[in-house]
Amino acid sequence: MLISEFGFAFWNPIIWLIAFIVVMAIAYLFRSRGQKKYKRDTAQARIFLCGEEVPEAEQQHIRAHNVYWGFFETLKGYYDKVMKPHTGIVNDYMIWFIAIIAIIAIIFFIVGQV
Amino acid sequence: MLIASLVFVEFLVLLLARDIYLNGLHVYTLGASSPDLTIPQQYMVPVRVILEVDAMSIIMGIITATVSLAAAIYSLSFMKEETGQNRFYTLLLLLVAGTLGIVFTGDLFNLFVFLEIASIAGAALIAFRIRFADTAEGGFKYIVVSAIAGLMVLFAVGLFYAQYNLLNIGALAHVMQYTILDEIALVILIAAFVMKLGAVPIHMWLPDSYTVAPASITAMLLASSLACMYALFRVCFTLYGVTLNMAAVGWTVIIFGVLSMFIGVTMAVLQTDIKRLIAYNCVCEGGYMLLGVGVGLAVLGNPEVLSSYGIAAMSGGIFHIINHVLYEGLLFLAAGALFYRIGTRDLNKMGGLAHNMKFTAILFIIGALASAGIPPLNGFASKILIYESVYQFNPILAIIGILVSIITLAVFAKAFFTAFTGQVLSKYKDVKEAPKSMMTGMIILAVIIVFFGLFPGLIVNWLAQPAAEALINQTAYIGGIM
Numbered sequence: 001m002l003i004s005e006f007g008f009a010f011w012n013p014i015i016w017l018i019a020f021i022v023v024m025a026i027a028y029l030f031r032s033r034g035q036k037k038y039k040r041d042t043a044q045a046r047i048f049l050c051g052e053e054v055p056e057a058e059q060q061h062i063r064a065h066n067v068y069w070g071f072f073e074t075l076k077g078y079y080d081k082v083m084k085p086h087t088g089i090v091n092d093y094m095i096w097f098i099a100i101i102a103i104i105a106i107i108f109f110i111v112g113q114v
Numbered sequence: 115m116l117i118a119s120l121v122f123v124e125f126l127v128l129l130l131a132r133d134i135y136l137n138g139l140h141v142y143t144l145g146a147s148s149p150d151l152t153i154p155q156q157y158m159v160p161v162r163v164i165l166e167v168d169a170m171s172i173i174m175g176i177i178t179a180t181v182s183l184a185a186a187i188y189s190l191s192f193m194k195e196e197t198g199q200n201r202f203y204t205l206l207l208l209l210v211a212g213t214l215g216i217v218f219t220g221d222l223f224n225l226f227v228f229l230e231i232a233s234i235a236g237a238a239l240i241a242f243r244i245r246f247a248d249t250a251e252g253g254f255k256y257i258v259v260s261a262i263a264g265l266m267v268l269f270a271v272g273l274f275y276a277q278y279n280l281l282n283i284g285a286l287a288h289v290m291q292y293t294i295l296d297e298i299a300l301v302i303l304i305a306a307f308v309m310k311l312g313a314v315p316i317h318m319w320l321p322d323s324y325t326v327a328p329a330s331i332t333a334m335l336l337a338s339s340l341a342c343m344y345a346l347f348r349v350c351f352t353l354y355g356v357t358l359n360m361a362a363v364g365w366t367v368i369i370f371g372v373l374s375m376f377i378g379v380t381m382a383v384l385q386t387d388i389k390r391l392i393a394y395n396c397v398c399e400g401g402y403m404l405l406g407v408g409v410g411l412a413v414l415g416n417p418e419v420l421s422s423y424g425i426a427a428m429s430g431g432i433f434h435i436i437n438h439v440l441y442e443g444l445l446f447l448a449a450g451a452l453f454y455r456i457g458t459r460d461l462n463k464m465g466g467l468a469h470n471m472k473f474t475a476i477l478f479i480i481g482a483l484a485s486a487g488i489p490p491l492n493g494f495a496s497k498i499l500i501y502e503s504v505y506q507f508n509p510i511l512a513i514i515g516i517l518v519s520i521i522t523l524a525v526f527a528k529a530f531f532t533a534f535t536g537q538v539l540s541k542y543k544d545v546k547e548a549p550k551s552m553m554t555g556m557i558i559l560a561v562i563i564v565f566f567g568l569f570p571g572l573i574v575n576w577l578a579q580p581a582a583e584a585l586i587n588q589t590a591y592i593g594g595i596m
Binding site: 011013014016017020056057058060061062063064065067068071072075078079082085086087088090092093094096097100101104105107108109111 | 254255258259262297298300301302304305308309315316318319322359362363366377380381383384386460461462464465466489490494495498524528529531532536537538539540567568569570
């Protein structure tokens with residue numbers, strides 16, 4: 001009931017959970033050995049930015065359009081091609097539908113006969 | 115009253131499921147003196163409207179009933195400020211009826227009728243909050259795509275009726291000759307259902323419509339789209355079955371699956387609208403199901419290979435259908451909770467929301483990790499079954515699946531990081547947690563996700579594998595009618 005087995009694959013979530021709990025306990029052990037004597041709500045607990053004023057939360061937060069910037073820049077060529085059919089115009093969607101009917105028909109009638 | 119009726123539907127569906135697993139396939143003939151009188155006296159073929167429910171249909175029924183119940187509970191708070199609530203809940207029930215009809219009917223013409231019912235109700239519900247500028251556009255796109263797909267299905271039904279004088283799926287499968295007209299009908303049916311389920315490259319309508327619909331309705335539209343995936347499988351396996359050229363049809367379904375996975379996830383990672391991001395992820399996850407069941411279809415003619423890994427691939431695909439609707443439903447509901455509280459779907463405008471919406475953040479992360487296939491959640495259990503079985507069919511397909519899963523994790527890392535982490539933005543300092551009924555709807559789905567993740571063997575053995583075997587067993591489906 002707990003175990004899922006197929007071929008050489010074996011998956012038991014309970015073993016995974018036990019391992020997870022052990023790792024969390026070790027992590028907690030390390031954390032508990034950290035410095036506890038700092039003073040809350042003083043400069044000790046605030047962000048230090050080389051003496052500069054720390055910007056507001058709005059300015060600190062990395063926005064969604066900046067996340068994975070390098071990934072999109074590297075794959076610019078791919079994204080230019082993939083974005084092109086996403087016009088938002090329903091007429092274009094129907095053209096794609098007709099094209100897909102034609103492609104499936106070609107596959108079934110020509111390749112399927114082989 | 116609404117919730118009570120949906121709880122009753124859930125109860126009836128579970129009761130029917132129990133009966134099907136104990137006694138096998140169920141048939142109900144509407145208007146007959148006895149429900150199992152499929153062929154009236156003095157007739158040679160079935161002429162009445164017949165519901166035929168096997169292990170595959172009932173899985174879809176359970177999914178639809180569960181998601182509808184969670185969505186309806188969620189709607190109580192989410193739609194509280196909207197006018198015309200009577201009409202909203204009437205349409206919601208109509209969508210449930212249409213979706214259940216698609217998965218329970220044993221008749222091709224009624225499949226078209228229920229498809230239309232679900233489509234009209236779905237379009238009206240997408241455009242329901244007409245005060246938002248983009249809802250009408252989303253509803254319009256949905257109805258255009260659905261109407262075209264529906265008409266194509268009707269055209270294919272006409273081709274069958276012209277040749278065989280039959281509309282019943284089992285009866286048609288019994289006499290199927292696979293003529294040139296049958297082949298044309300198959301092409302049209304595959305294209306229509308592929309468009310309705312939102313597979314690449316005819317998926318573009320899906321993010322446009324899902325994004326603007328009320329969150330609870332998006333979760334139900336997901337169940338409705340998966341009903342179209344069920345219809346695709348029913349047509350391929352039951353209506354045509356062994357008469358098909360397995361390799362050509364199987365590989366066609368696999369190619370749709372792989373394209374959906376890769377293009378879906380790479381488009382999702384680009385999005386900055388949280389619901390649009392999840393919608394593209396839905397396109398991607400649909401690809402896994404098409405891949406798993408497509409492999410089963412490709413090896414259907416080879417019993418040895420089918421039993422070696424074909425059934426496992428199909429079971430993985432079907433298990434993923436169940437999981438997908440649960441975690442994507444949860445993600446849409448969590449995104450809806452954010453919209454309800456802060457009035458935007460734009461991730462660029464969000465930040466630090468986990469400070470004030472702790473439970474929504476936890477529920478979102480459960481859905482996100484399940485979608486990315488992180489253990490011990492349900493998405494991992496179905497994905498590993500797909501990887502393992504598909505690897506034996508073609509290793510490259512399994513590698514693509516794993517790569518896509520890694521990018522899915524990146525998609526939700528982006529969404530979670532930008533919406534929930536960091537310092538709380540000053541404009542969201544007073545934001546409150548989502549209302550209780552919305553939390554209840556989300557918790558129902560989250561609990562099932564965790565349960566299915568912890569007991570994958572139970573779900574595979576009792577739900578997914580019998581469903582895969584029911585799909586393969588064309589003779590049993592025909593025997594239920596003839």
